[in-house]
Amino acid sequence: MANIRDVARHASVAPMTVSRVLNQPDAVSVETRMRVEAAIQELKYVPNMVGQGLRKRRTMALGLLVSDITNPFAIQQIQGVTRAARESDYTVIFGHTESSPAEEMRQLRSLIERRVDGVLLSPVYGTPEAIDFVREQSLPIVVLDYAMPDMDVDVVRCDTRAASRELTRYVLERGHERIAMLSGDEAIITARDRATGFQEAMAEAGLPAPVSFGHYTSESGFEMAMGMLDSPRRPTALVTASNFIAMGAAEAAQELGLAVPDDLSIVTFDNARTDMVHDPFFTGVVQPVTEMSSAATVMLLDRILGRYDGPGRDEIFPTSFEAHRSTAPPPGT
Amino acid sequence: MANIRDVARHASVAPMTVSRVLNQPDAVSVETRMRVEAAIQELKYVPNMVGQGLRKRRTMALGLLVSDITNPFAIQQIQGVTRAARESDYTVIFGHTESSPAEEMRQLRSLIERRVDGVLLSPVYGTPEAIDFVREQSLPIVVLDYAMPDMDVDVVRCDTRAASRELTRYVLERGHERIAMLSGDEAIITARDRATGFQEAMAEAGLPAPVSFGHYTSESGFEMAMGMLDSPRRPTALVTASNFIAMGAAEAAQELGLAVPDDLSIVTFDNARTDMVHDPFFTGVVQPVTEMSSAATVMLLDRILGRYDGPGRDEIFPTSFEAHRSTAPPPGT
DNA sequence: CTGTTAGCGCCTTCAC
DNA sequence: GTGAAGGCGCTAACAG
Numbered sequence: 001m002a003n004i005r006d007v008a009r010h011a012s013v014a015p016m017t018v019s020r021v022l023n024q025p026d027a028v029s030v031e032t033r034m035r036v037e038a039a040i041q042e043l044k045y046v047p048n049m050v051g052q053g054l055r056k057r058r059t060m061a062l063g064l065l066v067s068d069i070t071n072p073f074a075i076q077q078i079q080g081v082t083r084a085a086r087e088s089d090y091t092v093i094f095g096h097t098e099s100s101p102a103e104e105m106r107q108l109r110s111l112i113e114r115r116v117d118g119v120l121l122s123p124v125y126g127t128p129e130a131i132d133f134v135r136e137q138s139l140p141i142v143v144l145d146y147a148m149p150d151m152d153v154d155v156v157r158c159d160t161r162a163a164s165r166e167l168t169r170y171v172l173e174r175g176h177e178r179i180a181m182l183s184g185d186e187a188i189i190t191a192r193d194r195a196t197g198f199q200e201a202m203a204e205a206g207l208p209a210p211v212s213f214g215h216y217t218s219e220s221g222f223e224m225a226m227g228m229l230d231s232p233r234r235p236t237a238l239v240t241a242s243n244f245i246a247m248g249a250a251e252a253a254q255e256l257g258l259a260v261p262d263d264l265s266i267v268t269f270d271n272a273r274t275d276m277v278h279d280p281f282f283t284g285v286v287q288p289v290t291e292m293s294s295a296a297t298v299m300l301l302d303r304i305l306g307r308y309d310g311p312g313r314d315e316i317f318p319t320s321f322e323a324h325r326s327t328a329p330p331p332g333t
Numbered sequence: 334m335a336n337i338r339d340v341a342r343h344a345s346v347a348p349m350t351v352s353r354v355l356n357q358p359d360a361v362s363v364e365t366r367m368r369v370e371a372a373i374q375e376l377k378y379v380p381n382m383v384g385q386g387l388r389k390r391r392t393m394a395l396g397l398l399v400s401d402i403t404n405p406f407a408i409q410q411i412q413g414v415t416r417a418a419r420e421s422d423y424t425v426i427f428g429h430t431e432s433s434p435a436e437e438m439r440q441l442r443s444l445i446e447r448r449v450d451g452v453l454l455s456p457v458y459g460t461p462e463a464i465d466f467v468r469e470q471s472l473p474i475v476v477l478d479y480a481m482p483d484m485d486v487d488v489v490r491c492d493t494r495a496a497s498r499e500l501t502r503y504v505l506e507r508g509h510e511r512i513a514m515l516s517g518d519e520a521i522i523t524a525r526d527r528a529t530g531f532q533e534a535m536a537e538a539g540l541p542a543p544v545s546f547g548h549y550t551s552e553s554g555f556e557m558a559m560g561m562l563d564s565p566r567r568p569t570a571l572v573t574a575s576n577f578i579a580m581g582a583a584e585a586a587q588e589l590g591l592a593v594p595d596d597l598s599i600v601t602f603d604n605a606r607t608d609m610v611h612d613p614f615f616t617g618v619v620q621p622v623t624e625m626s627s628a629a630t631v632m633l634l635d636r637i638l639g640r641y642d643g644p645g646r647d648e649i650f651p652t653s654f655e656a657h658r659s660t661a662p663p664p665g666t
Numbered sequence: 667c668t669g670t671t672a673g674c675g676c677c678t679t680c681a682c
Numbered sequence: 683g684t685g686a687a688g689g690c691g692c693t694a695a696c697a698g
Binding site: 337 | 690691692693694
């Protein structure tokens with residue numbers, strides 16, 4: 001594998017000239033450039049970014065950590081980040097944390113070891129440690145989909161509490177009165193916010209607002225739904241805080257012989273965008289994940305390239321709503 | 334951000350000793366080691382793998398290129414590779430080629446620039462250029478899910494032609510006689526092999542074997558299905574060569590007022606594994622993608638670490654079969 | 667067990 | 683417009 005000196009020798013120039021041909025071609029005379037380019041071709045020279053990164057102290061790589069790669073949500077994050085990064089000639093080194101804070105720290109460390117120029121983190125529990133860890137290496141970081149109150153850090157997210165209120169109102173407007181919420185881990189701020197939004201909307205309607213906290217998994221959704229539905233005055237509608245919880249709830253309904261949506265309506269968060277799924281089933285809130293992730297990447301690049309270095313920005317994107325087949329009026333109406 | 338010399342100074346040792354503490358702790362006396370470790374803690378030193386990579390001429394990174402990250406198939410590949418890589422302390426730098434050969438070459442180049450220690454490629458069209466390009470940099474490469482006859486290269490795949498034969502036989506055994514195949518781009522070997530397997534099984538049964546070639550997308554599946562189904566003596570079953578084609582075909586059926594499976598059975602390849610999808614719909618062939626990808630990663634590491642350097646290996650994994658809700662006997666039986 | 671020297675591939679700086 | 687010197691952070695090889 002040829003290096004820059006091999007090319008230089010082959011073209012009878014100094015290594016520096018080869019470097020110029022690659023990085024500032026206009027600073028080299030046409031004839032020299034052509035000779036160097038011929039040598040590059042001939043030796044099949046591919047520049048070594050490891051050397052370059054060491055010297056320039058810039059790797060042109062961004063780190064991206066998502067929680068759960070099996071979630072379509074994460075795929076959209078990856079797409080959004082990759083797309084924006086590519087436009088600035090940045091590579092994305094991505095890892096998934098399997099929703100484990102320990103793994104999150106391990107992966108962050110690995111990204112720092114590789115000296116990525118910045119980090120995009122979709123956190124598990126949003127503990128300050130992860131952010132501090134990156135910061136103490138004076139690396140810029142942007143947080144995805146996780147509110148960080150009282151932390152001076154760039155965040156890109158949605159107003160998930162308001163979205164939850166509206167989602168609940170939608171169900172109320174369909175005539176439901178016995179509605180329960182299945183949320184995620186109470187330690188996760190989106191899980192709390194979504195529960196709060198639900199409770200606010202139910203309070204407006206003067207109705208009780210039962211909430212289960214569990215995890216953002218279908219297993220947990222199944223269990224929580226079984227708990228909520230196992231009662232004579234069972235809810236006629238469930239508001240779930242994630243697509244996986246919704247799936248688990250739908251399984252529980254099936255297990256109990258309840259038809260969705262005829263016997264039980266289900267609405268959810270984190271719906272995958274329609275164009276990713278054939279015949280979407282769940283009615284719910286859709287976040288512009290790809291756009292958010294691209295925006296977050298641009299914010300990160302702003303920091304890296306020195307285009308911005310003020311206080312942390314909290315960029316909030318609007319959510320939208322998609323009605324599909326998982327909702328109907330309550331049974332008996 | 335501290336470097337190894339800062340740590341050395343802080344612990345009153347030579348940089349080399351710090352390096353030893355990190356890489357061969359047993360070669361350092363306990364007291365020295367403790368002093369160095371204290372300095373590392375205090376300075377929050379994180380080793381720089383860029384410098385290390387330059388010196389060792391090893392980056393401890395593998396490149397992985399998948400075609401289409403929105404495909405659950407690709408997610409499983411990423412998981413399998415990441416898992417196996419992690420066990421050997423390797424990082425995965427992954428990219429998606431958006432099913433474009435030009436992008437594939439661009440991404441390969443980017444991986445080479447970063448001097449990954451080896452490449453895992455799930456090719457678009459399986460042209461030799463991509464492989465030669467990697468090889469001429471004397472980098473090892475393993476090909477995923479793509480037969481490479483006449484190329485001396487490591488491949489991990491399934492016997493997709495045999496699987497297609499069996500899949501077709503399953504449909505025949507259900508009593509169907511008018512069966513059509515919707516395949517992918519004829520330039521893609523799996524698309525050809527799956528068509529061939531279908532034709533072989535149909536020939537065994539003495540039946541005509543109409544095949545459409547299109548693309549591995551739901552749009553193409555929709556169009557091909559519309560073409561095949563728009564006839565009085567339309568097929569009662571479709572064999573599709575990918576999950577996306579199956580989705581498109583199901584949409585076409587819906588558009589034509591045909592119920593799946595009552596009016597039309599659909600079987601497919603590239604089914605996502607059951608545990609990734611709520612209530613799987615399509616009957617079809619399931620490949621052990623995660624295992625295959627892990628195995629491919631191990632094969633690659635064999636080359637990288639010099640555990641193997643013989644001729645290219647063609648490792649063929651068995652497929653399995655999952656019956657779900659998209660198949661029934663032909664209408665009127 | 668510890669240290670010194672030198673160089674991996676590249677580019678910043680300065681000189682010509 | 684071109685080149686020489688030096689160093690980014692790290693470790694192989696050798697010395698003590």
